[in-house]
Amino acid sequence: MKITKNNYLAIFFSIVILLALTRCIFPKIAADRDNNNDSKNDSTHVSEYDSLRRNASNVPLDKPSRFFDKNGKEIKNRIYSVPRFCDAFPDSNNVQLESAKLYGVKPVMNREDAEGRKKELVYVSASPYYTVDKLKSSIPYLVPRAAILLNDIGRSFFDSLQIKKIPLHKFIITSVLRTHEDVDKLRGTNRNATQNSCHLYGTTFDICYNRYTTVSDPEGPARRAVRNDTLKWVLSEVLRDMRENNRCYIKYEVKQGCFHITVR
Incomplete structure (x- = not known):
């Protein structure tokens, strides 16, 4: 039998009216369905909450803080430096050269050649963590791997100064x-x-390692003076950790007054 448009609409509205009457006469049916859905949703939320709570319970809440002891008293973080700079940072040019060849770009011939190699290099002269000196015999570019290392050293140096209550200073490249x-x-x-x-x-x-830039507010009070040796000791702690974590090779250059660092 062919169903006309009018017949289809009549059947549709009849079904809707029948369902509405059923809901009015037997409201318990609809209520039970809603309750089942709510229970299902509640059980899902409870399950997720229990999972988060179990995960949270695995977090060692008694892990020592770097800033406060178990009684809430502020910890005084000492400066230890390293035993001897030459022993802590002994990596010669030959050792560093192997890593340089492994992770570096093809040697740059001149400034014109460097301009064409910027797709392989990262500009590093702008950073909140360190200052790049006025360069006369080099240009401020590194491979991405080395640029990340430099940034991590700068950030760790800031963190160390903060927990030791030393006014912030930037080291100089x-x-x-x-x-x-x-x-x-x-x-x-x-x-x-x-x-x-x-x-x-x-x-x-x-x-x-013998010059630093003080971080200060131009309109604020003068910062407490800090000896370069003190900053050098803190920096040496940071560099030792980076070297021991196999992030870099480091040579302590006595006559040049610097830490010579190659990424690895």
């Missing part, structure tokens, strides 16, 4: 990526600037 032309010019005055320098590969940077 004195050398980054060098070209072959830069190295040739330096070899006459700096015997550490070897022909096959790690700086050629964009994996290496030098951090000065």
Whole structure:
């Protein structure tokens, strides 16, 4: 039998009216269905809550704080430095060179060549954690792996200063990526600037250990003066941890006044 449009609408409205009458005459049916859905939703929420609570219960709430002891008293974090700088940071140029060749770019010939290699390199001269010195024999670019290392060192240095109640200071980068032309010019005055320098590969940077930049509010009160040696001790702790975690190789340069660092 062919169903016309009018017949279809009549059947549809009849069913709707029948369901409405059923709900009015037997309200318990609808209530039971709603209750079942609510119970299901409640059980789901309870299950999720129990799961979160179980996960939270596995968190060691009694883990020691870096700032307060178990009685809520502020902890005084001491400065330990390292036993001897030359022993703590002994990695020679030959050791660092292997890592530089592994993770670095093809050696850069000159500044013009460097301009064409910026797709492989990261600009590192702008950071809230460190200052890049006025560079005469290098340019502020690193491979991404080394740029991340540098940023992590800067952030960890800030954290260490904070927990030791020392006013914030930025360390200073004195050398980054060098070209072959830069190295040739330096070899006459700096015997550490070897022909096959790690700086050629964009994996290496030098951090000065006897100069720092004070972080202060220009309109605020003067910051407490901090000796460079104190800042050097804190920085050495950070660098030792990075080296022991296999993040980098480090050479303590006595005459150049810097930590010579290559990513690994």
